[in-house]
Amino acid sequence: MQNNNAWLLPEGIEQTLPDKAIIVESLRRKLLDMFACWGYQQVIPPMIDYLDSLLVGSGHDLSMQTFKMTDQLTGKSLGIRADMTPQVARMAGHNLSEYSPARLCYVGTVLHTIGDSLEKTRSPMQIGAELYGHRGLESDIEIIGLMLEMLAVAGVQNVHLDLGHVGIYRAICSQSALSEQQESELFDILQRKAIPELIEFIEDSELAEPVAKIIQELPKLNGGSEILAKAKDLIIDCVPDAAGAIEELQRIADYLAVNYPSLPAHFDLSELRGYNYHTGVVFAALVPNVGKEIARGGRYDNISEVFGQARAATGFSADLKKICHLISASVELETQQKISAEYGEDADLLAKIRDLRAEGRVVIQRLPGQQAGAAELGCTAMLEKLNDQWVVIPINESE
Numbered sequence: 478m479q480n481n482n483a484w485l486l487p488e489g490i491e492q493t494l495p496d497k498a499i500i501v502e503s504l505r506r507k508l509l510d511m512f513a514c515w516g517y518q519q520v521i522p523p524m525i526d527y528l529d530s531l532l533v534g535s536g537h538d539l540s541m542q543t544f545k546m547t548d549q550l551t552g553k554s555l556g557i558r559a560d561m562t563p564q565v566a567r568m569a570g571h572n573l574s575e576y577s578p579a580r581l582c583y584v585g586t587v588l589h590t591i592g593d594s595l596e597k598t599r600s601p602m603q604i605g606a607e608l609y610g611h612r613g614l615e616s617d618i619e620i621i622g623l624m625l626e627m628l629a630v631a632g633v634q635n636v637h638l639d640l641g642h643v644g645i646y647r648a649i650c651s652q653s654a655l656s657e658q659q660e661s662e663l664f665d666i667l668q669r670k671a672i673p674e675l676i677e678f679i680e681d682s683e684l685a686e687p688v689a690k691i692i693q694e695l696p697k698l699n700g701g702s703e704i705l706a707k708a709k710d711l712i713i714d715c716v717p718d719a720a721g722a723i724e725e726l727q728r729i730a731d732y733l734a735v736n737y738p739s740l741p742a743h744f745d746l747s748e749l750r751g752y753n754y755h756t757g758v759v760f761a762a763l764v765p766n767v768g769k770e771i772a773r774g775g776r777y778d779n780i781s782e783v784f785g786q787a788r789a790a791t792g793f794s795a796d797l798k799k800i801c802h803l804i805s806a807s808v809e810l811e812t813q814q815k816i817s818a819e820y821g822e823d824a825d826l827l828a829k830i831r832d833l834r835a836e837g838r839v840v841i842q843r844l845p846g847q848q849a850g851a852a853e854l855g856c857t858a859m860l861e862k863l864n865d866q867w868v869v870i871p872i873n874e875s876e
Contacts, residue, residue, distance in 0.1 A: 489599030605794030644722035
């Protein structure tokens with residue numbers, strides 16, 4: 478029995494037709510070329526990998542997003558990549574450990590078991606860059622600059638930058654002597670910015686007054702760079718281990734003010750994206766009227782330790798298809814001339830077609846019996862034989 482719904486795709490899985498595919502592919506090439514100009518070398522991780530390798534350092538969330546299967550050859554657990562960063566970390570830690578620093582970039586489809594609540598797709602095209610082997614803030618600044626350059630080259634407008642630092646929260650939790658369960662509970666409350674629950678948590682935990690005040694004020698420490706001075710006054714005397722993290726954010730704020738003076742930069746000290754994964758600065762790019770970040774990243778030192786060498790690391794990633802969706806209305810692709818040529822075995826004709834294609838020009842041969850004419854195929858010129866020479870003639874001149 479014929480399946481009348483055979484054309485349907487699984488929920489959250491998209492196909493890309495020619496008019497959109499050319500935009501995606503054009504931008505992919507442009508961004509990879511831009512990464513190369515910054516010294517980032519492309520790598521291509523495998524689509525399927527050992528499950529343990531895919532989930533290194535990633536925590537529960539990525540495990541839930543990963544399709545899992547059993548290898549019929551070995552009986553081992555495999556997964557379809559939901560994030561390429563752990564795979565790139567393996568390359569940096571095991572295959573490229575002699576390069577220091579190592580600058581790597583990548584692009585490819587990843588697969589998620591569950592679509593995002595806002596972005597229903599389960600097959601994003603992840604593009605990103607990672608810098609391994611340097612612990613200084615300078616590498617974080619380079620990665621932030623590269624992310625902003627990527628969005629600018631892509632043509633994304635009205636970008637806002639959101640920054641935080643997981644080191645501040647970790648220092649506060651350490652000073653408070655919170656248990657692992659309490660730390661997790663507090664983390665959840667802060668991400669939801671549930672102030673009544675936060676007050677109740679502080680009371681139930683019987684925290685010392687100075688630390689209790691810091692935790693209660695933490696959700697309010699968001700805004701422009703001026704909040705860093707407030708954070709310093711509020712936190713450092715009680716939690717001196719947080720001083721370095723606040724200073725790093727201040728240095729980034731100073732850098733952005735000089736090099737990106739028109740860029741809106743927002744600092745949120747209770748924003749802890751990828752808390753279980755990141756170890757330092759975290760950041761995200763946002764645009765108006767989009768409900769979540771369009772690119773994100775941060776520092777994640779030592780993830781590659783399990784692959785042979787613990788290396789400092791910082792990087793970012795984005796969904797190339799989402800970026801294309803943002804800019805598709807304003808994209809103006811160069812319309813390349815398409816040339817129609819008759820079908821035949823004439824040696825001179827075939828030589829002319831080869832020469833034109835070698836120059837990068839589009840030549841479409843009319844197949845015997847085809848119904849679509851040259852204009853329907855988008856052709857604006859034809860190959861015609863004049864004075865024993867095959868020449869390109871605009872269609873409106875050949876009529």
